[in-house]
Amino acid sequence: MTYELYYWPIQGRGEFARLILEDAGADYVDVTRSRDGMKRMQDIVANGVPGLLPFAPPFVHVDDIWVAQSALIASFLGERLGLAPSEAPARYAALTIMLTIADFMNEVHDTHHPVAVDKYYKEQKAPAKLRAESFREKRLPKFLRYFERNLERNGNGVFAGKDVSYVDLAAFQIVEGLTFAFPKTFKKHHKKVPLLLALRDRVAARPRIAAYLASDRRYAFSEHGIFRHYPELDGGTAAPRRRSR
């Protein structure tokens, strides 16, 4: 039983799935790493398969099940691979928080694409500056407070249940992303999110996660993903453009 993950060759919204598959030591294929993988993925986006006509990657396939939407993929994989709480109340708590993480990803994305998903950042820099300001001053503090308080509420150093689950792996990715994209802003909040930072360290120390992060299976952050480092959106001034000689 091999899991197939279909996603672009970036971290982006596919990274939650990769972290779970890696942490569980699952048998999986990151389809777009294979020679014809990109074509196979785009064929499914264009034409669908019997069980799925996705809006966009990522999507996952195993047996006769096809699942899209990053938060659902995370809970689907987490529940099958032993990385989810077993009791109903905690299972729903986990998925509720995971969906809020997905919402957070959308808001991070919209800091650099506030007006048109299909246009480049450089074509929407002025509204992006406004949106990023609102993100830094209102939304990010609200989300960070939500995460920290939910860790306090649950106890055990994790978001739901007693053990590390898929939500905690996703939270790790959020911390890594903020550290990359909004270093200046995020640093100011460090003292307010001790549990979130401790969880980040705990996840990073898990042997399979550590091995994954050190491997070439982990894509680097880049300016093609959700988390992008534009200093001017982090409350600084734009980096000087490199000139060609």
Place this chain on the structure above:
Amino acid sequence: MTYELYYWPIQGRGEFARLILEDAGADYVDVTRSRDGMKRMQDIVANGVPGLLPFAPPFVHVDDIWVAQSALIASFLGERLGLAPSEAPARYAALTIMLTIADFMNEVHDTHHPVAVDKYYKEQKAPAKLRAESFREKRLPKFLRYFERNLERNGNGVFAGKDVSYVDLAAFQIVEGLTFAFPKTFKKHHKKVPLLLALRDRVAARPRIAAYLASDRRYAFSEHGIFRHYPELDGGTAAPRRRSR
């Protein structure tokens, strides 16, 4: 066993839950309709309960389970109340599509709030015009195509499985919302979404839904919800402001 729905006294993101509870004839309380309901909801948002510290309404409570996030609430209620497919592949297909409907709601919201969630529409009219243009020209056609093709893919006149499920009730709400908020734009697409419009009619004709829509339990669309009718965002000119005498 009474379901408690906590949401603002508007349609908004709580309407998916109301449609399911009504269609199932479930025993439920729309908490903010009670005298102290608004206070109870805001207390939970501020302080949480043992099973939940929500980011925002809506959230639902039954037995020892608390669930937030509109798409998860819909699948949770749908699965408990006989309004969800029973086989695993179709259950995941339903939730995948429901989550895409939730994404669509976010994009509708952002047409009037592209820059700052916490500010009024009138403070972000210029970027809203740009965002709405992108919505009308790129995103809405892409989502409508996604909905129509998924109805074609599944057959049976519904999104997943053989019978009307929570996803179909949500799709009804989407059609109603577009008809209210973007009448001019949506009408241009009518010929391209015959299955979606037929599904809308089929849902509207269900006896309990018809009774609900005719009752005062159904809030009216308004300019406090997700779907708002601003003619200038529908590709027209702004309505003249009413003057007080």
